[in-house]
Structure formats: C-alpha cells, structure tokens
C-alpha cells in the first residue's frame with residue numbers, strides 16, 4: 001500500500017514538474033505577446049481573448065475537474081501572465097525602481113533632493129514685482145529655505161486671467177534669487193522656452209495641464225537642468241510615470257515628481273490630495289517625490305496636517321505658495337499663505353520630526 005502511495009506521489013511530482021515547465025513556457029509566450037502589444041500600443045488585457053480560451057478549454061475538458069474549476073485555474077494563469085507582461089514592461093522603464101534600485105538624488109546648487117533629507121520649496125504663485133519677490137525671498141532665507149518658486153508663464157483656466165510676466169518674470173526671479181542666494185523653480189509651458197529657462201532658473205517645472213504635452217516633455221528631456229513634473233489633473237499614476245519616462249528617455253534623468261491633487265467629486269478641497277501616490281511612486285520609481293500642499297487642497301487651514309501626512313508617507317519635499325499680501329495676488333489669492341502664516345506652517349513642519357533638514361555644511 002505504502003509502495004503504491006509512494007509511486008503515486010512520485011508520479012504526481014513528475015506531473016507537477018511537467019506542469020511547472022509548461023506554465024513557464026506559457027509565461028514566456030505570453031510575455032512575447034505582451035511585447036508585441038506594447039510596440040503596437042494595444043492594451044495588454046484582452047477579456048475577449050480570455051473568454052475564447054476559457055470556452056475552448058471547457059469544451060475540450062474531459063474531467064474529472066469540473067468546468068468551473070478549470071475556468072478558475074486558467075483565470076488565475078491569465079491573471080498571473082498579464083501581471084508578468086506588465087512587470088516586464090515596467091522593468092524596462094528608465095524611471096522604474098526595477099531598473100535602478102537606488103534613489104535618484106538631485107543636487108541643485110548644493111541642495112540635495114531625493115536623499116536622506118527633505119526639501120521645502122516655497123514662493124508666490126506668480127512673479128508680480130521685485131518687491132513682492134524680495135519680501136518672500138528674505139523670509140525664505142531667514143527660515144533657511146533654499147528653493148523659491150514663482151510662476152512667470154501662467155497657464156490659467158480663463159484667458160482673461162493674469163497670464164504671467166513671461167520672460168521678464170524669469171529675469172526678475174533670477175535677480176532676486178541671486179541677491180538672496182536661493183535656487184529657483186518656475187513653470188515652462190512652451191518647448192521653445194526650455195533653453196531660455198536654463199539661463200534664468202535652476203529647475204524647470206512642467207505643470208499639471210502640460211503633463212502629457214509630449215513635445216514639451218521631450219524638449220525638457222534635452223535640458224541640462226532638473227525638471228519637476230506635476231501630476232496631471234486627472235492622470236493615473238501609470239500615465240504620470242510614463243510622462244516622466246518621456247523626459248528621461250529624451251536624455252534628462254534629473255526628474256522629480258510632484259503630487260498636486262487630482263480631480264474628484266469632492267468640493268471641500270480644490271483637488272483631492274492622493275497621499276497613496278507618494279509611497280506608490282517611491283516604490284515604482286527611483287525619482288524624488290514631492291507634494292504640493294497648496295494646489296492639492298486649495299485652502300490654508302489644513303496645510304500642516306497634509307504636509308505631515310505627505311512626509312510621513314515618504315515625500316522628499318513639500319511645495320507651498322507664499323505671498324506678501326495674498327489678497328492682492330494676481331493669481332490664486334485665496335490659497336496663498338502670507339508670511340506669518342508661512343512661518344507658522346514651517347515651524348509646525350520642522351518641529352514635527354518628520355522633516356529632516358539638510359545641514360548647511362552639506363550644502
């Protein structure tokens with residue numbers, strides 16, 4: 001009897017090995033199909049094809065397994081194969097953590113972004129005047145903040161709204177940043193302005209509305225300065241990562257991602273801050289991940305808890321809008337902090353223990 005049991009088990013093991021070999025052979029064929037689909041730009045998941053295969057298998061099923069069991073087993077095989085196809089593709093992305101396990105750390109005039117310490121980027125929504133920039137720059141410098149933001153090209157919802165000072169704004173940003181020893185970041189909206197950006201600013205921002213402006217992404221990929229890419233208003237994380245890949249594959253590996261809230265049905269915030277994006281992007285890519293608390297919430301009263309949540313989730317930095325007199329601001333008047341409010345937020349962030357400041361000696 002025990003001999004028979006052993007024989008049967010040996011037989012089962014041989015069958016297992018055969019199934020294992022066939023499963024892996026199948027996986028390779030499935031991955032080859034996945035590669036063709038990738039090149040053709042067609043979706044990997046094909047429910048019609050899956051249904052056809054299940055119909056055929058149940059038609060040919062001699063038993064003793066029932067059709068439902070056969071279907072269940074093969075559905076699992078399809079699911080695992082699909083997963084493998086997607087993983088294979090992710091692995092090929094330059095920005096993927098599978099391609100590069102260690103974090104990309106971006107140094108901007110000595111400020112390191114994406115490493116052991118976090119960065120605060122603050123400044124007005126729009127560049128409006130020298131005085132405005134100088135007041136903010138002075139407050140940032142006092143607080144030990146090294147990177148100032150300021151929009152010169154403003155893609156606004158309404159064409160009647162303030163569109164920014166353009167190149168003049170970039171020049172003002174540079175002058176004031178040089179005066180106060182700060183690095184700058186500003187949005188570029190036109191591919192032809194990338195070279196100009198290199199002259200006047202330290203980091204190019206690509207805004208949410210332009211996240212899939214592929215010509216702009218490709219041009220930013222040729223820039224010699226880092227790029228901060230904002231998540232699109234309704235972009236999935238996969239689309240976001242692929243937008244970053246456009247920049248990387250065009251030659252610029254110094255890309256940072258910034259979550260800025262996505263559009264949902266919720267009205268109490270301007271956008272919905274997707275905190276889960278932070279650990280997911282850190283997990284799937286090796287790029288620095290920041291959170292824009294101003295645009296994601298569109299309100300001032302919950303910036304501190306949102307910033308803390310972002311840092312606790314692993315964000316490499318926070319971006320916030322500050323204006324000397326928000327009520328008179330030419331854009332986003334309702335959501336920018338004034339300088340005392342910013343000082344209070346900054347105090348809350350630095351005392352939370354979640355924000356590791358870079359020692360000045362490291363800079």
Ligand SMILES: O=C(O)C(=O)C[C@]1(C(=O)O)C=C[C@@H](O)C=C1
Pocket residue numbers: 030033034044045046047049050077078081082
């Ligand atoms: O036949 C295809 O189109 C495949 O991509 C292969 C395969 C499979 O492994 O069976 C994988 C995913 C699809 O949803 C359907 C089938």
